[in-house]
Amino acid sequence: PIKGELLYEGKAKRVYRTGDPDQYLVEFKDDATAFDGLKKGTIARKGEINARLSALFFQMLAGRGIPTHFIEQTGPRELLVRAVEIIPVEVVVRNIAAGSLAKRLGLEEGTTLKRPVLEFYYKSDELHDPMINNYHIAALELATDTQIKEMESYAWKVNELLAEFLQPADLVLVDFKLEFGLHHGQVLLADEISPDTCRFWDSTSGAKLDKDRFRRDLGGVEDAYEEVLSRVERLLQ
Numbered sequence: 001p002i003k004g005e006l007l008y009e010g011k012a013k014r015v016y017r018t019g020d021p022d023q024y025l026v027e028f029k030d031d032a033t034a035f036d037g038l039k040k041g042t043i044a045r046k047g048e049i050n051a052r053l054s055a056l057f058f059q060m061l062a063g064r065g066i067p068t069h070f071i072e073q074t075g076p077r078e079l080l081v082r083a084v085e086i087i088p089v090e091v092v093v094r095n096i097a098a099g100s101l102a103k104r105l106g107l108e109e110g111t112t113l114k115r116p117v118l119e120f121y122y123k124s125d126e127l128h129d130p131m132i133n134n135y136h137i138a139a140l141e142l143a144t145d146t147q148i149k150e151m152e153s154y155a156w157k158v159n160e161l162l163a164e165f166l167q168p169a170d171l172v173l174v175d176f177k178l179e180f181g182l183h184h185g186q187v188l189l190a191d192e193i194s195p196d197t198c199r200f201w202d203s204t205s206g207a208k209l210d211k212d213r214f215r216r217d218l219g220g221v222e223d224a225y226e227e228v229l230s231r232v233e234r235l236l237q
C-alpha cells in the first residue's frame with residue numbers, strides 16, 4: 001500500500017491515507033508520553049513491539065468474533081487497517097485495582113476487584129480526558145445508545161479473551177484501554193493493544209511489564225516490552 005497524506009499524528013502513532021479510501025496505514029513510534037504529555041521520552045524498539053503485539057492481539061480477537069480495524073501488518077512498525085473515524089471515548093476495563101482507580105477510591109494497588117469495572121473517558125486533550133458515563137456520552141452525542149452498548153459488550157468480551165489468552169504466558173491482565181471507530185457505520189475495535197495501553201503483571205512475581213515502568217521510573221522499560229512480546233510469540237509457536 002502507498003503511504004499517502006499524513007492524516008493524524010498522535011503521541012505514539014501516525015495515521016496515513018493509502019490509495020484506497022477504505023484503508024489507512026498506522027505507523028507506531030518509539031516516543032512515549034505520560035501524565036497528559038508532561039513526561040516525555042522514547043522507548044527503544046517500542047514502535048516495532050507495539051505494532052507486532054497489536055497485530056497479534058487483533059488477529060486473535062478477530063478470530064474469536066470481535067470486529068477490528070486490523071487488516072495486516074505491512075512493515076516492522078506499520079499496520080494496514082480499515083479506515084475508521086475514532087469515537088472520542090476511551091473504554092477502560094479493570095480486573096485489579098491499579099493506577100487512577102487505586103488512587104481515586106483509596107484501594108491498595110493489587111487488590112482484585114470483586115467484579116471487573118468498566119469506565120468511559122472523554123478523549124479531549126483540553127479537558128484532560130475526564131471520566132464520563134453513558135448519560136454524558138448520549139448528552140454530548142459522542143455515540144448512539146446502540147454504539148455504547150456495542151462498545152461495552154466488545155470490551156467485556158475482549159477482557160475475557162485477552163485474560164484467558166495471556167494466562168499461559170504467565171501474564172495477568174490488570175486493566176486496559178480500548179478505542180473504537182466507525183467504518184461505514186459499523187463499530188470496530190481500533191487504535192492499539194500493547195503495553196502502552198494495558199497493565200500486564202507477571203503472574204508469579206507480580207513484576208510490572210508495561211508502561212508503568214516508564215511512568216514511575218522503575219527502569220527496565222525496554223526489557224519489559226521485549227519480554228511481553230517474546231512471551232506472546234512463544235504462545236503462538
Ligand code: C5P
Nearest residue numbers: 098099100101175176177196197198199
Ligand atoms: O491511568 P489509569 O489507571 O486510569 O489507566 C487504566 C488503563 O488504561 C491502563 O492500562 C492504562 O495504560 C490505560 N490508559 C491508556 N490511555 C490513557 C489512559 C489510560 O492506555 N489515556
